[in-house]
Amino acid sequence: MTTPFTAKAIGASSPTSPLAPLSIQRRAPGPTDVQIEILFCGVCHSDLHQVRDEWKSVMPTVYPCVPGHEVVGRVVRVGANVTKFKAGDMAAVGCMVDSCRTCPECMEGNEQYCHTMPTFTYNFPDKHLNGVTYGGYSSAIVVDEAFTLRVPKQIDPARAAPLLCAGITTYSPLRHWKVGKGHKVGIVGLGGLGHMGVKFARAMGAHVVLFTTSPGKREDALRLGAHEVVLSKDPAAMMAHAGSFDFILDTVSAVHDLNAYLELVKRDGSMVLVGAPAEPVPLGVFSLLFKRRRLAGSAIGGIRETQEMLDFCAEHGIASDIELIGANKLNEAYTRLLNGDVKYRFVIDMATI
Numbered sequence: 001m002t003t004p005f006t007a008k009a010i011g012a013s014s015p016t017s018p019l020a021p022l023s024i025q026r027r028a029p030g031p032t033d034v035q036i037e038i039l040f041c042g043v044c045h046s047d048l049h050q051v052r053d054e055w056k057s058v059m060p061t062v063y064p065c066v067p068g069h070e071v072v073g074r075v076v077r078v079g080a081n082v083t084k085f086k087a088g089d090m091a092a093v094g095c096m097v098d099s100c101r102t103c104p105e106c107m108e109g110n111e112q113y114c115h116t117m118p119t120f121t122y123n124f125p126d127k128h129l130n131g132v133t134y135g136g137y138s139s140a141i142v143v144d145e146a147f148t149l150r151v152p153k154q155i156d157p158a159r160a161a162p163l164l165c166a167g168i169t170t171y172s173p174l175r176h177w178k179v180g181k182g183h184k185v186g187i188v189g190l191g192g193l194g195h196m197g198v199k200f201a202r203a204m205g206a207h208v209v210l211f212t213t214s215p216g217k218r219e220d221a222l223r224l225g226a227h228e229v230v231l232s233k234d235p236a237a238m239m240a241h242a243g244s245f246d247f248i249l250d251t252v253s254a255v256h257d258l259n260a261y262l263e264l265v266k267r268d269g270s271m272v273l274v275g276a277p278a279e280p281v282p283l284g285v286f287s288l289l290f291k292r293r294r295l296a297g298s299a300i301g302g303i304r305e306t307q308e309m310l311d312f313c314a315e316h317g318i319a320s321d322i323e324l325i326g327a328n329k330l331n332e333a334y335t336r337l338l339n340g341d342v343k344y345r346f347v348i349d350m351a352t353i
Contacts (some may be wrong), residue, residue, distance in 0.1 A: 002028050004129060009138035009351050010327055011066035013021045015053040018331045019137075019182030021353070022064055026142050027128045034148045035077040035086050036093065040134035042070030042162040043318070043346035045192065045253050046276065048334055051125055054278045061123055069095040069121040070164040072157045073350075082145045090151040092310070094164035095300050097121050097133060097143050109304040111147075137330075139353055149307050152314035159319035162192060162345040163310060164322060165300065170197040170249060170311040171302035173272045174204060177247055186248035188240075188261060190217045193251035193274060195321055195344040201249075203316045209241065211261070222341070224249070224321070238264065243291070251275050253267035262295065263289040270294040320345050326352035 004025040019229055029035045049055050064141075071093040071281045077087050085091055098119035099101050099111040106114050119127070122135030125192035127160045135141075151160050170193055179185055185206040185260075187197040194210070202225030208228040218229040230237050241264045248261055253275040265271050271293065288295060301309065313319060323342045 004028060008137050009134060010330060010353065011060075011064045012051045012208040013064050015051070015061070019051070019334070022066075022140060024066060024134045024263060025129055026134075026140055029077050029079050029142050031079040032144050032146070033079045033082040033142050034075055034082060034145050035140065035142045036071070036073040036089060036091050036148075038073040038136055038138060038350045040072045040158045040161045040324075041068040041321075041350060042165065043068075043330070043337065043348065044070060044162075044165050045335055046165075047135075048337055049276070049278065051334075059214050060122065060324040061253060062132045065123055066134035066137050067122055068138070068348075070094070070135035070166070070347075071121070071141060071162070072151055072161045073141070076140075080146070083150060084145050084150070087250045088151070090157055092145050092149040092151050092164050092308055093121060093141060093147065094149065094173055094205065095121055096303070097147050098127075101146070111302045111303040112300045115119065116134055120224065126189065136349065137353075139350060147303060148302070149310060154317075155310070155319050158229070158324055158349070159322055160310070161311075162196070162320035162322065163313060163349050164306070166192045166196045166345060167313065168195055168301040168306045168309050169252065169274050169298070171200050171312070172305055173249060173274060173298035174200050174247075175296065175305070177270055178207050178270065179204050183207070183246040184209065184244055186211055186245050186249065186261070186264065187340045188232070188250040189252040190216075190221055190224075190344070191251065191340065192215075192320075192342070192345040195224055197249050198226050198252055199318050200312075202226070203312070203318060203348055204336045206247075206345060209245075232260070235250075243267070245269055247272070249274065253277055255279050255281055257282075258295070259284045259287060262293055265291065265293045267293070268289045270296060273297045274299075301316045320347075322347045324349055326350065
């Protein structure tokens, strides 16, 4: 095969149009490429932002837009120089499909912070076919083996899909800030990201406290591994934890009060944002100044760290809690996602495309 091939896909033709079937072009596998038959693809909240062009000031959407960066499938073809994969292997693709590979960040395995920006899995300039990259809401994808990941046999492939974004987005900061035994860790929000943060922090040996606005999430939070649950709307419950956290991971994508959580961090402790609100978030600096607290952000993880995360999941029996849906339920899923009505990640069964 030397010419591009056609793949089935689901995408949006405008910010207001529903997701609908369409056909896209995929490149023929080159010498270092892996062609994957996509079996499952997770539905990330950022897919919703991108499809609706809500990040236009930073990452304007090019239409048609085919989302999806939580991809798991079966290898069907490999290039002549591929050494890590063979036909029949289970493989995965996350948020990136390439980077410059030469800047200090890439050389250190932090491709997500590539100086010239990584090539994202969708809605990013495609150097192979021109136009933009298309994501995992499709029947097939072709990716360089350097950006393709092994899926351990111990993990259910459908439940592995969200690990490629929700998993690594929460695992990376927990690892970078060296969360472990003896640490008190807060997780803000119990959605697709938050439920993975709870699982990872617990597996790393921390004392885990889940912050939520929903009393009904208490039982689930404890089931997922939280030691305590705090209702963030209760000022007394919040202040009972003042100045006691080594680390807080904030996973909320809506505009909310960061200052209330910063007050709970110890001197020299850290609060890290992985949610991405579309609007600026107000911040009072005094809670940072008086306790030398750190407020930081974190974006997914590099390829090496993502593989480490998948292997960690296999070792500790961790996977995402999902609701498997058919492709015909995608628009309904987007509406439910907007309303927070999912436990905890939609995953598309791509056999239904």
